[in-house]
Amino acid sequence: MLKVNNLNVSYGAIHAIHDVSLHVEEGEIVTLIGANGAGKTTILHTITGLKKAASGDVLLYDNNLLKTEPSKIISLGMAHVPEGRHVFPTMTVEENLEMGAYIFNSKDDIKVGIKDVYQRFPRLKERSKQLAGTLSGGEQQMLAVGRAIMSKPKILLMDEPSMGLSPILVKEIFSIIEEVHNQGITILLVEQNAKMALSIADRAYVLETGHIKMEGDAKELMDNDDVRKAYLGV
Amino acid sequence: MLNVSLFIQSIVNGLNQGAVYALVALGYTMVYGIIRMINFAHGDFIMVGGYTLFYTIPLMVNAGMPAWMSVIIAIAVCTIVGVAVERIAYKPVRGAGSMSALITALAMSLFLENLALVLFGANPKSVPAIFNLPMIDFAGAKLPGKALITLVIGLAIMLLLQIFIKFTKLGKAMRAVPQDKQASTLVGINVNKIITITFAIGSALAAVAALMYCSTYPRANTEMGVMLGLKAFIAAVLGGIGIIPGAMLGGIIVGLVEIFVKVYLAPGWYEAITYGILIVVLLVKPTGILGKNIGEKV
Ligand SMILES: Nc1ncnc2c1ncn2[C@@H]1O[C@H](COP(=O)(O)OP(=O)(O)OP(=O)(O)O)[C@@H](O)[C@H]1O
Ligand SMILES: [Mg+2]
Numbered sequence: 001m002l003k004v005n006n007l008n009v010s011y012g013a014i015h016a017i018h019d020v021s022l023h024v025e026e027g028e029i030v031t032l033i034g035a036n037g038a039g040k041t042t043i044l045h046t047i048t049g050l051k052k053a054a055s056g057d058v059l060l061y062d063n064n065l066l067k068t069e070p071s072k073i074i075s076l077g078m079a080h081v082p083e084g085r086h087v088f089p090t091m092t093v094e095e096n097l098e099m100g101a102y103i104f105n106s107k108d109d110i111k112v113g114i115k116d117v118y119q120r121f122p123r124l125k126e127r128s129k130q131l132a133g134t135l136s137g138g139e140q141q142m143l144a145v146g147r148a149i150m151s152k153p154k155i156l157l158m159d160e161p162s163m164g165l166s167p168i169l170v171k172e173i174f175s176i177i178e179e180v181h182n183q184g185i186t187i188l189l190v191e192q193n194a195k196m197a198l199s200i201a202d203r204a205y206v207l208e209t210g211h212i213k214m215e216g217d218a219k220e221l222m223d224n225d226d227v228r229k230a231y232l233g234v
Numbered sequence: 235m236l237n238v239s240l241f242i243q244s245i246v247n248g249l250n251q252g253a254v255y256a257l258v259a260l261g262y263t264m265v266y267g268i269i270r271m272i273n274f275a276h277g278d279f280i281m282v283g284g285y286t287l288f289y290t291i292p293l294m295v296n297a298g299m300p301a302w303m304s305v306i307i308a309i310a311v312c313t314i315v316g317v318a319v320e321r322i323a324y325k326p327v328r329g330a331g332s333m334s335a336l337i338t339a340l341a342m343s344l345f346l347e348n349l350a351l352v353l354f355g356a357n358p359k360s361v362p363a364i365f366n367l368p369m370i371d372f373a374g375a376k377l378p379g380k381a382l383i384t385l386v387i388g389l390a391i392m393l394l395l396q397i398f399i400k401f402t403k404l405g406k407a408m409r410a411v412p413q414d415k416q417a418s419t420l421v422g423i424n425v426n427k428i429i430t431i432t433f434a435i436g437s438a439l440a441a442v443a444a445l446m447y448c449s450t451y452p453r454a455n456t457e458m459g460v461m462l463g464l465k466a467f468i469a470a471v472l473g474g475i476g477i478i479p480g481a482m483l484g485g486i487i488v489g490l491v492e493i494f495v496k497v498y499l500a501p502g503w504y505e506a507i508t509y510g511i512l513i514v515v516l517l518v519k520p521t522g523i524l525g526k527n528i529g530e531k532v
Contacts, residue, residue, distance in 0.1 A: 205528040
């Protein structure tokens with residue numbers, strides 16, 4: 001459903017992404033792992049139009065995303081949980097969720113969507129009138145996921161959802177990802193926590209300084225010696 | 235002994251003046267909130283409104299309509315000018331750094347003033363009466379009807395704006411964009427469109443401010459927006475720049491302080507005292523009265 005072909009991205013003179021190709025099929029969890037500065041965020045930003053590409057193609061179904069106005073991409077069925085959560089800090093939890101459904105007009109549908117999110121994240125319900133900027137890191141991450149789900153996406157891009165969370169919360173976030181996936185949402189997951197990511201993914205790509213170094217079945221990559229040394233600390 | 239009638243008059247005049255500042259301050263603060271830029275040409279939008287009123291009120295009156303209806307034309311003209319300034323001058327330098335934006339805004343301000351000089355000449359124009367209302371007796375005080383009506387208009391517009399920003403979808407988008415442009419784009423908000431709408435609303439408010447101002451000081455000249463703009467800017471900073479209720483509060487405070495210093499202390503000192511208050515507030519609370527540093531976890 002999502003295809004990235006020969007993507008190149010630069011920041012001024014810095015060539016951050018080199019000829020990257022990857023694809024995600026309906027129903028998969030695909031993970032993109034790599035060290036700090038490898039270019040994971042840059043790839044996701046380019047897919048959702050936050051960053052311009054130098055060359056290449058990004059296709060969602062038949063839509064060329066590089067030629068799509070960035071704010072229209074969510075209407076095509078792709079939501080993005082950005083690195084660092086990016087909740088709206090001086091809006092309440094509930095307002096943040098409403099903003100997630102910005103592309104919809106029916107107030108009743110939005111209410112149903114909020115109810116669904118609250119069911120999944122009871123902690124958000126308790127804090128529905130609290131300003132998002134005052135939530136804990138874990139709660140903000142839940143809110144960011146909840147907000148993305150409000151747009152009823154077919155595919156969800158997630159950028160390091162486990163970053164900065166305690167081990168217990170990391171587990172919780174990963175079980176949330178699996179739950180979301182079980183509801184029929186395809187997932188492209190960017191992670192530095194390679195062990196967790198590989199354990200829930202179907203396929204994986206390993207990114208090193210802007211190049212795809214390896215790709216394949218997640219379980220196989222978990223047993224690969226290079227991956228074990230570089231990313232699993234074994 | 236306090237002269238009650240003078241006191242009430244001063245309150246009404248102060249609120250009236252304050253509402254003018256508040257409407258203009260809203261324009262500064264909304265634009266700053268979104269693109270972190272001080273639109274120095276904003277004060278000149280009032281001048282555009284002033285001249286529009288001067289030229290269109292006679293037409294309205296000839297057509298048998300009330301003079302104040304000219305404000306509708308003024309709103310349209312100011313909105314067009316505001317949006318054009320944003321599109322033609324500001325949008326191309328967005329992302330080029332705050333110094334470029336600042337210089338562009340100053341240049342736009344000078345451009346508008348000099349364009350007006352060429353088009354309308356240096357002599358001030360006398361704006362015809364906007365409201366023909368009698369003096370109204372209130373608790374022993376005689377209050378000009380036009381001051382009361384403009385005060386009511388100003389407060390009503392601020393209330394409507396609050397409701398709009400708080401509860402409508404577009405209003406929520408206007409709040410979301412200043413908080414996080416990236417997240418706004420991701421949820422489907424067209425940030426450029428919101429910026430344009432913000433300029434449109436700010437300019438429309440300047441047109442209403444021009445109506446209120448000209449009903450009390452019925453004169454249009456090329457520099458009328460300069461001092462007004464500066465005071466409104468101070469009001470916006472005083473209340474907390476980028477914060478909408480802050481602009482309203484700051485405007486009302488500056489208006490009241492100005493009138494009360496004029497009436498009760500020393501007429502020549504009101505500007506010095508207004509600036510003094512600004513400096514003291516900023517020393518105590520650099521983010522302005524309503525400014526807060528909310529803990530943003532990243
Ligand atoms: N705005 C920018 N300007 C210049 N260079 C940038 C910018 N953003 C990223 N880069 C560079 O591009 C490269 C890739 O960065 P990116 O943020 O995509 O990495 P990442 O894999 O997401 O890293 P992390 O795991 O730390 O989030 C890095 O070398 C980074 O320094
Ligand atoms: Mg990253």
